[in-house]
Amino acid sequence: MTANKIRVVVVGAKGRMGRETVKAVLNDPELELVGCIDRTLQDVAVSALLGHEANGVKFSTDLSKTLLETNADVMVDFTTPATMKGNIDKAIELGVRPVVGTTGMTPEEIANWNQLCKDRGIGGLIAPNFAIGAILMMRFAQQAARYLPHVEIIEMHHDQKLDAPSGTAIKTLELIALEREAMQQGHPDEQETIAGSRGGDYEGMRVHSVRLPGYVAHQQVIFGGLGQTLTIRHDSINRESFMPGVVMGCKQVMKYEGLVYGLENLLD
Incomplete structure (x- = not known):
């Protein structure tokens, strides 16, 4: 030793x-x-x-x-x-x-x-994610939610990942939830013609999981406001x-x- x-x-x-x-x-x-x-x-x-x-x-x-x-x-x-x-x-x-x-x-x-x-x-x-850039993405998303509470997450991982949504997406949702009240997003009468099309629901926020070969770990947090959108994205190109x-x-x-x-x- x-x-x-x-x-x-x-x-x-x-x-x-x-x-x-x-x-x-x-x-x-x-x-x-x-x-x-x-x-x-x-x-x-x-x-x-x-x-x-x-x-x-x-x-x-x-x-x-x-x-x-x-x-x-x-x-x-x-x-x-x-x-x-x-x-x-x-x-x-x-x-x-x-x-x-x-x-x-x-x-x-x-x-x-x-x-x-x-x-x-x-x-x-x-740690749901050890990439420093991903941690910054989550921090920035938490800050943005104070001003743009309408948000959806798309996370994309390799097709051997077992859990969905990813731990990073869950952690991001938890941090955003500290800054916004639970609320319904989208049209109140919307209907899914294919089950699951609108993704998972976490206090009104929608999360979508993509699993495909070629990906490592990727996430985008998309905020919508009056006449504008804001996307915060992180990509891990390799492990x-x-x-x-x-x-x-x-x-x-x-x-x-x-x-x-x-x-x-x-x-x-």
């Missing part, structure tokens, strides 16, 4: 986000990759995953054992909603700080993990765009107690 470095275990290390996270941790001088977890991880894949030899990194399918044996400080999780919840429970129980990019949890679950983190005296982070936020999250969770929901809470 290298003294004073933050020891990081990456869960879902063979996935697309996991591989980018492994590279980001290896390339940051303040972080040390000490473990990689994946349900299909085999030692023969080590060099392909890291880009070089293992250099003491522990590879395993056993999360609890790895967290203990590596004396991990932080667990980064990019798995699935079904797997992620158990991983967070294990990490907090062992005093390891969770940094989670997987979405699909309820407000009640987030509140429970927040209390558990406080009880253990550790920090934690769940590398999320890594500065992931690295920042790994460092920031060492500094506070409790679980934070949303990377925007860690920005100045």
Whole structure:
């Protein structure tokens, strides 16, 4: 182990986000990759995953054992909603700080993990989106809603994404809802000739989910006003765009107690 470095275990290390996270941790001088977890991880894949030899990194399918044996400080999780919840429970129980990019949890679950983190005296982070530009998009949208309350969201992701709408869209809706009263949008007598055409409804705001090959993560927030529209859009062209936020999250969770929901809470 290298003294004073933050020891990081990456869960879902063979996935697309996991591989980018492994590279980001290896390339940051303040972080040390000490473990990689994946349900299909085999030692023969080590060099392909890291880009070089293992250099003491522990590879395993056993999360609890790895967290203990590596004396991990932080667990980064990019798995699935079904797997992620158990991983967070294990990490907090062992005093390891969770940094989670997987979405699909309820407000009640987030509140429970927040209390558990406080009880253990550790920090934690769940971020629907780790791209700094996406965080700015959400902030700008929240500000715009004060003046243009009629709004719809179109979010576009790759066709392997399991949840809809995306966690980013939900977080954006929640932030906008802080600035506007719930209201009906569109004509009061409108009818859908094809079910779902008007999208999901969140306090009168409509959200539309697109799932197609070729996309990574994209969202536009469209505001309508008298004689004008305003579109705020963010595009993640590749998964590398999320890594500065992931690295920042790994460092920031060492500094506070409790679980934070949303990377925007860690920005100045």
